[in-house]
């Protein structure tokens with residue numbers, strides 16, 4: 001498969017290299033970043049996370065891509081697409097956009113810049129008709145970004161994820177259709 005790579009003004013979203021993973025976990029496996037994602041990952045959790053990204057890439061051609069800053073090559077985190085995979089949820093199988101950036105990169109619009117590129121790829125290259133985003137009600141940074149991207153709150157699709165205990169269990173859903181995104185571009 002050809003390497004996937006998108007450039008934005010300040011960022012590169014690309015396929016993973018073997019050597020990226022240690023640095024990715026060094027900068028993102030922190031209490032602040034992982035606060036609403038089930039807490040710090042132990043070694044088994046890190047292996048599982050990596051497997052999920054790599055399996056998604058192999059099955060779909062897309063994944064949560066590595067996000068690198070052009071200016072200095074720093075690994076900022078990941079942002080990209082997957083298939084929503086909570087067992088039996090209202091959105092299982094839908095294309096999902098997601099993000100996780102190191103905390104010293106927050107508040108500079110990097111997440112929005114990366115997410116716009118990922119959503120464009122979802123509609124233009126990977127043929128989605130609808131893209132969803134998932135978080136928990138306490139993760140205001142994440143749903144704030146969903147709102148700034150023009151995504152719509154979908155209370156009708158909210159679901160409890162039985163794999164997690166509160167406060168990580170009750171998942172809230174946002175969605176965006178191809179038409180809504182095209183209108184935003186116009």
Ligand SMILES: CC(C)(COP(=O)(O)OP(=O)(O)OC[C@H]1O[C@@H](n2cnc3c(N)ncnc32)[C@H](O)[C@@H]1OP(=O)(O)O)[C@@H](O)C(=O)NCCC(=O)NCCS
Pocket residue numbers: 032033034036037099100101102105106107108109110111112113134135136139141142144145148
């Ligand atoms: C969710 C997450 C990616 C959002 O990152 P972020 O830096 O807050 O998001 P943005 O890059 O969009 O920037 C946010 C702020 O920077 C501001 N900003 C936007 N563009 C900017 C720019 N060019 N320069 C400076 N600031 C800018 C925005 O106005 C925004 O502030 P606002 O809340 O007042 O609107 C980040 O908080 C994160 O990684 N959290 C941990 C992992 C996680 O929970 N992931 C989601 C799981 S569901």
